[in-house]
Amino acid sequence: MANRILVVDSEQAVREIIVSMLTSAGYVCREAGNGVEALALLDSGGQFELVLSSLLMPELDGIGFLERVKDKYPDTPFVIVSAVHDVSVALDAIRNGAYDYLLKPFERNQLLNTVGRALENRRLKVENRNYQKNLESLVEARTSQLQMAKANLEVVKGKPQTAIADPERSYGILEGAKGKLQTAIADPERSYGITVEALGELLGYKDPETLAHTKRVTAYTMAIANRMRIPKQLIEMIGRGAFLHDIGKVAIPDNILNQPGKLTPEQVAVMREHCYLGYKLVLKIPVLREFAEIVYSHHEHFDGSGYPLGLKGEEIPLGARIIAVANALDSITSDLPYRPARSFAAARGEIQNWSGRQFDPEIVQVFLEIPDTVWPDIARDIRSQVEQER
């Protein structure tokens, strides 16, 4: 379905130019002459994927309108169209939550690029949030399933005594118990959502920062995987693998995990064990077996120079190759005990630089096509989520 854009400007001629550029590129547009009219359109149920608004308008100006949109429709990106003389106001608007601004007069290409980036940013944010929500409702559903199963088992446990005490009724009771037991053990494969979450939490008790890292890597991995032509089920599987990729760190001594300086070669060797330890742990839980290979190979390099096995190219599972990029992105942009965080732009350059060596070039290509603003947005969302949970 075509994306719908709300174009807000007090000058009809300007609106017409913008609308004709957007319509010729396949967008569906509605127009409003000021913030009040535009809000009325939004409030009456008009669905828009993007708002494009100028600043100087009668009744409700662009800044006031932006405030209301951010408040009531936080998922709708807001792009300011501004004249050269109010650049500082446009920059203020960005600080207040506008996605970007366009300076009048602009070329068709500039308009379409900005609109394209804003829509892509929105799509990724919504997808990421839906993924998190799905995971949460999956965990809720599995938790109640498990509670039911537990309650049924309690009933089953009580039955044999009754059966023995009253042999006449024993057959009926045992038949009933069999049914309950079947319900209790039904579909254990599907309880993996809960297991993945629980294991992740376990890592959080030991080291909250590693859990936060894991959450960011999961979101980055999903953002990349969603851009690739791979089946939805596989994407979900890869996301869960990302959530567990560092689970082996539960077995790494705290003094090595949190050491403030560089690690000695012996300590590096212990740290590297987290791949194998995680693999062994995940392999022991039947429902998680499918993630084991990903956990084992997330530090392999595309050119064969990684560890633990020195796998090369497509010998490395696809999920592990995506996680490797997401993991590097998060490591470079996080404060580590021995060095401060670097910018997302620096991480982008670094990952591009190692394409074909540490990373799969096709995955790097997909990563580079994703707008730069997506990553700090995701990191910010996860930071506030982690802070709320504390």
Ligand SMILES: [Fe+2]
């Ligand atoms: Fe790792």
Ligand SMILES: [Fe+2]
């Ligand atoms: Fe990691």
